[in-house]
Amino acid sequence: xxxxxYLQDFVKQVFIKMGCPIEEADLAATILVAADLxxxxxxxxxxxxxxxxxxxxxxxxxxxxxxxxxxxxSTAVIDGDAxxxxxxxxxxxxVAIEKARQAGTGWVAIRNSNHxxxxxYYAMMALAHDMIGMAMTHAGPLVAPTFSxxxxxxxxxxxxxxxxxxxxxxxxxxxxxxxxxxxLEILQRKGLPTPSGWVQDAAGxxxxxxxxVKNGGALLPLGGDREHGSHKGYCLxxxxxxxxxxxxxxxxxxxxxxxxxxxxxxSAAQLVGAGTGHFLGAMRVDxxxxxxxxxxxxxxxxxxxxxxxxxxxxxxVLIPGDIERELEAERRQTGIPLLSQVVNSxxxxxxxxxxxxxxx
Amino acid sequence: xxxxxYLQDFVKQVFIKMGCPIEEADLAATILVAADLxxxxxxxxxxxxxxxxxxxxxxxxxxxxxxxxxxxxSTAVIDGDAxxxxxxxxxxxxVAIEKARQAGTGWVAIRNSNHxxxxxYYAMMALAHDMIGMAMTHAGPLVAPTFSxxxxxxxxxxxxxxxxxxxxxxxxxxxxxxxxxxxLEILQRKGLPTPSGWVQDAAGxxxxxxxxVKNGGALLPLGGDREHGSHKGYCLxxxxxxxxxxxxxxxxxxxxxxxxxxxxxxSAAQLVGAGTGHFLGAMRVDxxxxxxxxxxxxxxxxxxxxxxxxxxxxxxVLIPGDIERELEAERRQTGIPLLSQVVNSxxxxxxxxxxxxxxx
Numbered sequence: 233x234x235x236x237x238y239l240q241d242f243v244k245q246v247f248i249k250m251g252c253p254i255e256e257a258d259l260a261a262t263i264l265v266a267a268d269l270x271x272x273x274x275x276x277x278x279x280x281x282x283x284x285x286x287x288x289x290x291x292x293x294x295x296x297x298x299x300x301x302x303x304x305x306s307t308a309v310i311d312g313d314a315x316x317x318x319x320x321x322x323x324x325x326x327v328a329i330e331k332a333r334q335a336g337t338g339w340v341a342i343r344n345s346n347h348x349x350x351x352x353y354y355a356m357m358a359l360a361h362d363m364i365g366m367a368m369t370h371a372g373p374l375v376a377p378t379f380s381x382x383x384x385x386x387x388x389x390x391x392x393x394x395x396x397x398x399x400x401x402x403x404x405x406x407x408x409x410x411x412x413x414x415x416l417e418i419l420q421r422k423g424l425p426t427p428s429g430w431v432q433d434a435a436g437x438x439x440x441x442x443x444x445v446k447n448g449g450a451l452l453p454l455g456g457d458r459e460h461g462s463h464k465g466y467c468l469x470x471x472x473x474x475x476x477x478x479x480x481x482x483x484x485x486x487x488x489x490x491x492x493x494x495x496x497x498x499s500a501a502q503l504v505g506a507g508t509g510h511f512l513g514a515m516r517v518d519x520x521x522x523x524x525x526x527x528x529x530x531x532x533x534x535x536x537x538x539x540x541x542x543x544x545x546x547x548x549v550l551i552p553g554d555i556e557r558e559l560e561a562e563r564r565q566t567g568i569p570l571l572s573q574v575v576n577s578x579x580x581x582x583x584x585x586x587x588x589x590x591x592x
Numbered sequence: 593x594x595x596x597x598y599l600q601d602f603v604k605q606v607f608i609k610m611g612c613p614i615e616e617a618d619l620a621a622t623i624l625v626a627a628d629l630x631x632x633x634x635x636x637x638x639x640x641x642x643x644x645x646x647x648x649x650x651x652x653x654x655x656x657x658x659x660x661x662x663x664x665x666s667t668a669v670i671d672g673d674a675x676x677x678x679x680x681x682x683x684x685x686x687v688a689i690e691k692a693r694q695a696g697t698g699w700v701a702i703r704n705s706n707h708x709x710x711x712x713y714y715a716m717m718a719l720a721h722d723m724i725g726m727a728m729t730h731a732g733p734l735v736a737p738t739f740s741x742x743x744x745x746x747x748x749x750x751x752x753x754x755x756x757x758x759x760x761x762x763x764x765x766x767x768x769x770x771x772x773x774x775x776l777e778i779l780q781r782k783g784l785p786t787p788s789g790w791v792q793d794a795a796g797x798x799x800x801x802x803x804x805v806k807n808g809g810a811l812l813p814l815g816g817d818r819e820h821g822s823h824k825g826y827c828l829x830x831x832x833x834x835x836x837x838x839x840x841x842x843x844x845x846x847x848x849x850x851x852x853x854x855x856x857x858x859s860a861a862q863l864v865g866a867g868t869g870h871f872l873g874a875m876r877v878d879x880x881x882x883x884x885x886x887x888x889x890x891x892x893x894x895x896x897x898x899x900x901x902x903x904x905x906x907x908x909v910l911i912p913g914d915i916e917r918e919l920e921a922e923r924r925q926t927g928i929p930l931l932s933q934v935v936n937s938x939x940x941x942x943x944x945x946x947x948x949x950x951x952x
Contacts, residue, residue: 307696336695
């Protein structure tokens with residue numbers, strides 16, 4: 233177990249060693265560890281080696297000049313100047329929130345960024361302002377569209393955060409695939425097959441092999457196959473790609489840079505845009521109806537759904553965000569459990585930068 | 593086979609008999625038959641008896657004063673005055689488009705409306721303006737959230753239309769359930785079971801019974817069960833419900849009025865809002881980047897995905913909207929096939945109103 237403050241401080245020191253200004257290193261560390269706190273372990277400190285590798289490949293600019301390159305009253309396009317997504321995206325979300333304050337809603341497309349961690353963090357930034365927050369990002373191609381053998385989409389998550397009154401907020405944050413890649417890694421470690429509809433093999437046939445993606449196969453869009461609605465998951469992943477990539481001027485589809493893969497830069501000449509893209513939005517609740525009225529109805533929505541009769545074997549119907557919120561409360565107290573391989577990788581990073589990272 | 597112009601004219605005459613002004617009857621008929629043209633038969637003239645029943649129950653106002661009750665530069669809330677959704681929603685989408693022209697984007701939440709037909713129609717209204725269109729609506733509760741025995745959500749579709757250049761537009765339009773209710777009706781007629789993950793029975797257990805929903809069971813969110821990502825479909829359906837209902841001041845969750853069910857009005861005192869709600873949006877492409885540049889990249893996106901290697905047994909990877917567009921081109925020429933029970937129901941409506949409807 234590691235306390236989240238210990239992890240935040242370690243990650244901050246690493247980002248400082250990578251050349252980030254102190255304030256930005258602090259922000260990026262807070263966002264990265266927020267994923268560990270909420271149980272999205274695949275997007276937390278386990279990814280730090282990836283960010284370090286990005287930096288060592290010169291794919292990340294530690295001192296980016298994040299700037300608005302085009303705007304209207306309710307929109308902006310932001311160039312991330314190849315900064316860490318963990319630094320670019322919170323600044324972009326601030327712009328969306330400020331636009332929403334002025335124009336009712338704010339929508340920001342970001343290009344020339346990098347992996348931004350947990351999408352839900354940015355959506356949740358809107359909550360304190362009585363705004364609905366939305367965040368999406370594309371990612372390197374691991375997913376085959378319906379009927380495709382080729383991998384053309386990332387896991388392309390969507391996050392939506394909605395404020396409530398006395399109830400905790402509604403926070404949805406999900407990959408647009410049947411299962412996130414992290415779920416495959418868990419099965420790989422256990423030597424177990426996947427359920428149906430998670431992956432296909434290199435020939436494009438349905439597969440139950442947790443190693444399929446590494447062996448030329450692909451993750452599948454939410455739904456799994458056509459009969460179970462995979463064309464809908466494909467529509468969602470495609471929409472995220474178009475909003476994040478085509479609208480912003482970033483890359484898109486098969487051109488989206490993979491997270492921290494060596495050798496990627498060699499194909500830069502064939503790219504169709506600038507870096508990785510995201511799409512963020514904020515909607516002021518009182519741009520639609522009085523905030524207090526809205527929040528009372530959200531409380532009623534939440535309690536109605538939570539009090540529904542559960543199916544056999546389940547204690548309760550959950551509201552999106554329940555599991556993550558409860559885990560965060562627990563992990564703030566008791567600390568964050570890290571796999572030994574994650575601890576080892578963090579100790580390697582510590583050695584590389586002349587820092588110290590304590591084991592479990 | 594019936595020509596689409598014949599069907600449009602018949603539906604228009606029916607709406608006029610229901611008391612709609614000629615121009616609005618014409619618009620509503622065009623939108624209803626647009627679903628038949630695109631092969632979304634469950635949302636076309638097969639639904640006309642439902643609209644007639646709504647009117648006979650006094651649940652629809654044939655001469656609504658559709659009005660903006662609140663607005664900001666990029667948002668509006670519209671009260672549909674209990675009008676046909678087929679009349680209210682196109683007016684609301686015009687407001688969204690006008691807001692987008694002025695402020696970059698426009699987002700309109702609608703309350704006090706009724707069933708609005710095919711979501712994709714409204715999203716596609718944006719295309720001619722070089723805008724991205726979005727449309728969603730909630731509907732009467734037929735869907736059980738993940739872990740719930742109770743039905744709390746509708747099939748809650750999402751539509752996204754994105755303009756391209758030389759390529760036809762990207763048009764996604766899908767229910768946030770594994771399967772739409774119309775798919776169950778097809779299996780009912782054939783006496784076939786459902787695939788896994790489509791429905792659960794009255795006890796909340798997984799079912800393969802195409803009649804399950806009528807017998808106390810429920811449709812399932814996209815994904816089907818937790819292992820296959822149904823919590824993601826639940827997040828999507830819930831987001832549509834919150835945007836369409838809670839944000840607009842319409843009903844939400846289990847209170848959303850079912851489509852054209854007798855006796856519904858008796859519980860009006862317990863409602864939590866006004867009628868059915870929708871949520872529509874328009875984003876001007878050049879609020880982000882020059883429209884021509886965007887459309888060239890969309891052409892590249894579309895051709896890249898269409899030219900991907902298909903899986904065994906499939907001729908081609910499809911772009912969202914391909915099937916509907918090809919069917920529309922065909923049906924404009926050859927006519928729209930109607931099931932004999934649909935023809936019979938239209939002839940009954942003709943008799944009721946002193947009109948004439950020709951058989952096949």
